[in-house]
Amino acid sequence: MKSFGFLSFGHYDNGGDLDAGQMLRDAVEISVGADELGVNGAYFRVHHFATQAASPIPLLSTIAAKTNRIEVGTGVIDMR
Known part of the structure; x- marks a missing residue:
């Protein structure tokens, strides 16, 4: 297999115990x-109305700094 990645459609909390910071730490982990x-790629959905996903650059930068081979980027930019 040449490439294999994943696209995160979000890690949203439906009124439970997680906050935006924990969701971002989970994405990094x-x-x-x-x-x-x-895995070759990790792509994250940008959702302007979700606290943890409104600005992907800090998340992608953190992932890039903590990994060795994985490519990071945005997979969907929601422009409602």
Whole structure:
């Protein structure tokens, strides 16, 4: 297999215990694990009305700094 990646459609909390910071930490942890497994790409949906997904650059920068081989980027930009 040449390439294998994942697209996150969001990690949204429906009134539970998670806050935006925890959701971002989870996204980084999932991406680091994917990199260790040999996944080639991690792409994140930009959602302007969700606190944790309104600005993807800090998240993508953090993932890039903590991984070795994985490509990061945005997969969907919601421009409602």
